[in-house]
Amino acid sequence: MAASRRTQLAAAAYRALLRLLPADMRARDGAEIEALFIDAGTDARRQGLAPYAAFLAVSAWDVVRRAPYERWRRRGRRPATQELLMRSFLSDLRFAVRSFGRQPGATALVLLTLALGVAANTAVFAIVDGLFVRPFPFRAPDRLVYLNERAPAWNLEFTGINYPDFHGWRERARTFESMALFSPTSINLTDASGADRVDGLTVTHDFPKVLAVRPVLGRTFTAEEDRPNGPRVVVLGYGMWQTRFGGASDVVGKSLRINSVPYTIIGVLPPEAHFPAGVNFWIPLGGDPNQQGRSYGYDGIGRMRPGVTVEQARTDLMKAHEPIWRAADTSRTVSPRLDPLREQFASNFEVMGKALGVGALLVLLIACANVAGAMLARSIFRRREIAIRMALGASASRVGRQLLTESLALAFVAGVAGTLLGRWALGVIVAAAPDSLPGWVQLESGVRTVGFGVVVVLLTALIFGLVPALQPRRENVAGSLAWGGGQRTSGSLAQRRMLDGLVVVEVALALVLLAGSGLLLRAYTHLRDVDPGFRTAGVTTFQVSLPRTKYSNGLVQKQFFTMLIERLEAAPGVTNAAIVSCLPFGCHNGQFLQVEGAPPPTPNSPNPVVLTRMASPGYFETMGIKIVRGRFFAENEGSPRGPRPVVVNEEFAHAKWPHGTDPIGRRIIWEGDTTSSDWMTVVGVVRDVKHYGLANPMRPGIYISTTGIDSTSSRRTFGVAVRSSADPGSVAATARAIVRQLDSELPLFEVRTAEAAAARSIAPRRAIAFAFVAFGFVALALAVGGIYAVLSYVVGRRRQEIGIRMALGARRGQVVRLVVEQGLRLVAIGVVIGLPLALLATVKLADLLAGISPRDPITFTAAIALLAGTALVSALVPARRAAGVDPKTALGD
């Protein structure tokens, strides 16, 4: 008895000792270990007390020694655990693929939804990244600043830089490592293959130093070469070196005919020197520090010393400008300005970029809400399956992991599809906004975009995957397993509320997008319908630039253009042809003018700059510009020696004769030129042409007649306008043929129809409006799809109830109304939430709305009506299905 008692005691002690072992080992092997211990113990005890004591000691030692190892082994078993996780992940994945495969339609819809969201975001990311984030391809791009000058009194935020001003800055400014000027130019390039118009830059010699670029071949300019009438040298752009010279290494020292004059090639630029856009070559700017007069026109770029802030550089620049104010501009009309380089080039797109970013994000959120809803509904329908799994021992985390795996699988497929779709969309957007973006912007879906897509996909998977993954709860298992409880298997009130909430969110966000896209679309159509001030239909324009060597003076040039107009007008289909120094939506040539008899302007009185164009007498008729008062130029009127007629636009008339004085017969003259005899007499007032683009206001402008061109004229580039009944392609071909007859070395450039030119001026608006309309429609489709899904679910869930109602005499119409009302209630709540959001959001779009109010009631009403209307239609389908419920079968379920 004592012996057996001792055995029992020993067994109890041993069992207690076994608690040192890891729980899983105890659970699995504990009983057997104990049994072994007891068996062996019985044997040992028979051999006597000493062997038994030894046995007990060793047994205890066996536990104590092995327990830490077993625990360590389990902690150190990470690889095995990971392997298990991986294995369960793979089986989850297989399960997910199978279960999605059983519902191909629903799965495809979910994938499409997500893919659209991801596509919108990757495309927009590529744009935002290219414009605002991706650094310039130059060393320390943060230290680069854009320089210019401003003159509020002239109504000019950017006057361009005056060369002597720049010279002074360069001498005196201390916070800059270097600064340079550049000016876009284009040249006629002639070689054996024919004539070409090529864009490039004239630059000061410091330009490569500012950008911190080195030529890949040869050298760049010396300070000595960068002077007035300096040597004729050219540095080739990398692209031109490749295409025109096949990347030949012996190109340095060769000659290139620029504007019919030979230039010596001294070097080749690296590919990244592609700044600001379309740079095929650099030639020396050759500025004269002693140049007289107020001539502004260069762009500037500076590299700040390390550690200098933009504010410090700005202050320093102002200080460097002081002597210029003291010497030549005591009224401080013109002052320097300095902005971070990116701000200068990207600021035009800031509102658009933000709007696109927010729009794409909203689409993604709606897509997430939609998919979360779908997954939630799916998980509710799968409650029985999940309950069985949990009853069989699956942990909540295990089931949650499986649901998350399904979300990840969906997100992965949708992410791949979305990224591809986004690349395509990016192509469409880029094509819709041709060359209105700065040239250094690289809109490509590279590694960064794909990386962003991956992040988006993971986030979406988390957002929409988490909702259903949070669902499994053990306490619900019993209820869900109860057979026949049709009501209880279809989800709790909380889950219904969650579904409803998701739909409300979708509706609210969709309203924001619809209102935004409606406004942008209205703004765009409004702009498109803006009267450009001339009849665009049937007009084709192009430019011709005459090289100085061959057309050395104005008279020769005038002769060329007179012949060109004559031949063009003789061509079949052509009704009119004319030339102008600045075509609409094209260049700018600002001058200051003074009215006879008006008091001389005080230095800081407003003195808006005047767009000055030279036009041949037939220009107004060719373009279809309407006369408001007086007349156009007469043929041959305004010979170099005779009286000088001038035609002014309405804006000029209002600015100079604000009190309604009739401008006809009044005389004007270039400001500061009052002593000369060059007075011009106003013969006509014409409608404003939207010269700076359909979205921008017109400045005061005047036209002077090309008949006044004399031998001293320096204007050698002219726009040519042709009005023809023939199709634009054949007009362009005819024009090319005629120009080639006159001079085979002359290229035509910027050949386009006036309609295309007008459309180009609002191309970015079009791109963003269309992008938003696409966003809006996707949002609408998703929200309406969400409503449909919820109502279908509700109808399915309430089949029995509906059956009872109908058995008790409810009419079909009443059932339909019941369901539709549920849907419309969700829409109503969504609208109530979305409306204030939309009103807040659209205010931010004001800059893009071209005068349309951001709270435009028509747009908002239309957006709500569209939303409610489509929601109603989508609610009718499940409603009619509900009305079709046969009480007998529904109750028999």
Add this chain to the structure above:
Amino acid sequence: MRRHWFYILLSLTERDRHGSGIVRDVLALTGGELRLWPVTLYGSLDELREHSWIRELDSAPDDADDRGHRRWFRITPQGRRALAAELERMQRVVTVAQRRLAGVTGPYGEPS
């Protein structure tokens, strides 16, 4: 390969066994030199199972002498391969050791 593992595998090559059967067999195999204590035994069995060298049977084998024990183990083909590899290694060591003891130099012997 650990000594415990070796003898457990060796024991299971003869036939499927339960825990105490392994203990007894290993005792016999080693002439009473190696006694597998319970925790060491079951810990090792778990490790061998992780290696997929043995597996647990769902039920006692039909020819079992002692059907009261719940858990039976069987060596897997991987287990046999592992054991064979270990044997081969031991064989090489034995060969070299014997040669050295006999003063013979050969491919594994002392450099001349």
